[in-house]
Amino acid sequence: MLRLEAVDAGYGPVRVLRSVSFDVAAGEVHCLLGRNGAGKTTALRAIMGLLPLASGRIRFGGAEIGRLPPHRVPRLGIGYVPQGRRLFAELTVAQNLEIGRMARGAPARAVAAALDLFPRLADRLGQRAGTLSGGEQQMLAMARALCLEPRLLLLDEPTEGLQPSMIRAIRDAVAELKARGVGVLLVEQRIDAVLALADRATFLENGRCLGTLTAAELQAAPDLLRQRLGV
Template identity: 45%
Template sequence: MSGLTSGYAGGVVLGGVDLDLGAGGTVAVLGRNGVGKTTLVSTVMGLVRPYAGSVTVDGRELAGARVDTIARAGVGVVPQGRRVFAPLTVAEHLSIATRRRTRGPWNRARVLDLLPRLGERLGHRGDQLSGGEQQMLAIARALLGNPRLLLLDEPSDGLAPAIVAQVGGVIREVAAQGMSVVLVEQNLGLALSVAQEVAVMQKGRVVHRAPCAEFAARPEDRRRLLGVD
């Protein structure tokens, strides 16, 4: 993406974001609350219309396109808060996602092989799942769309450390199979464990990029940019 600018009701939240990512790469987008991270995900997915700028996937311009067009072009999202439908079973969620899937390697069998707990909970409704199970279901729905670019917005939010580790394992697995991943995350440990590089946002812009190993080795940068050690 290049020069991506967007906001709400005429106000500017993203002030010209530049971010590029190769196939199979994982970038962790970091920043304090309110800097525009979720707005970035929403703009790329077409939920917020950009004022200016470009978003391209495999050379195709998607800035300002409809959500369904963006999804069919190969962009998937795991939204903050998971947004699982309470009355639908796991099987029904997967069935709906399968009907909408584009051609690619991810199908129901492969998703359940990666996320076996969901296979044990197929008959359970969304409101009968734990937070970790809901997160796995949200990831499964996104994978069934066979995205080339996967956006994850705060996937560790509210989860126990053991479940966060499982989420990290899933991210590493899909990236190893060639999927590009943009991870918006407050959990620095998770971000540094799964990404190749970090992109730190301040006031609606990316102000710092670095390989994860370099960022992990520079506590002064973490304190200056994020206020953490």
Template identity: 50%
Template sequence: MLSVKGLESGYGRARVLFGVSLEVGPGQLVCVMGRNGVGKTTLLNTVMGVLPATAGTVTFDGADVTRLKPHERVRLGMGYVPQGHQCFPQLSVLGNLLVTVEAAKQPKEAIDEALDLFPALRPLLKRSAGHLSGGQQQQLAMARALVTRPRMLILDEPTEGIQPSIILEIEAAIERLHTAGLPVLLVEQYLDIALRLADTFVILDGGHVVRTGAAEDLHQEDVRKLLAV
């Protein structure tokens, strides 16, 4: 479904990614892990076209998307939830969903589908998104990505800075999507969540892929050392 080969990217003259390669197969959940500052967000931003690739390729469902703009990748079915609970703070929860579903040219039924995964948002539909808690804003950000009816979901640390009860709700939603067969590329900081959700993992260090494996390999001591702060 998604193939990243030899990807390089960075900011100005500062290169951050060095020949990163990974694969996400149909229905697979791949977790990208690593310490802070190793290139995880840069990787996702480059996969989505927010940052240009300076070398390598990104292929989605057999099509080379390396030079496409982010909205063109979304149109092809790549749903992205970046770090930071991004939403339109001045709009209501419903307004955020309506703007997104209309821009994606999807039927309004897609909103109900997304809210089924995040029922806690239903009583908040008239509330300004800027007045939501961080966890509620993260749920809204994920719901906005889902109303585009993506064929793959890309998530950048969706549990970061979220209260424990909402972390469990977000994890349950990701698990439901994965069980339903939606491919997911997930950057996740919590080892326990990765163990429960992932099929395979990729560990970055210094912009390089230093370890890959099946989720059960995350128990190994050498893997845990790569993730230790």
């Protein structure tokens, strides 16, 4: 579904990703792991077209998307939940969801389906996004991305700073998406979440790919996981 081939990208003259390659299949939860500054967020931003590629290719559904204008990337069916949520805080919950729905011209039922996954938001549709609790904001960030009915969802540390009940809700939602055949590329630092959700995991270090492990290999080598994550 998604394939990165020898991608180099960065900020101006600073190269962050160096020849990064991995792929995500439909219905797969693929974790992107590494210490702070390894290039995980940069990889997601490069996929979304928010950073220009210096070289390499990004393919989605067989088509090259690495050099598309960035606003056309979500229209292909790629949803993005950025680190820190980055909600439109002055807009209401309903308006944030509408922005997500409009991104790909999804039908109105897409909003209802997203609210089914996060029913807590249904009571807060008229509330400003910036006034929600941290967990609710994360739910809204995910629901907003789901409103475009994505084929692939990019999640950047969705459980960061959340209380356990919220973390469970986010994990349940990821599992549900996987069951629906949505591919998920997940940046995650929590080992328990990685072991519980990942079908495969790719390790990044200093912007380079160290390799990809399957779920079974991850389960067999939790120490390696701890060492690579630096926890």
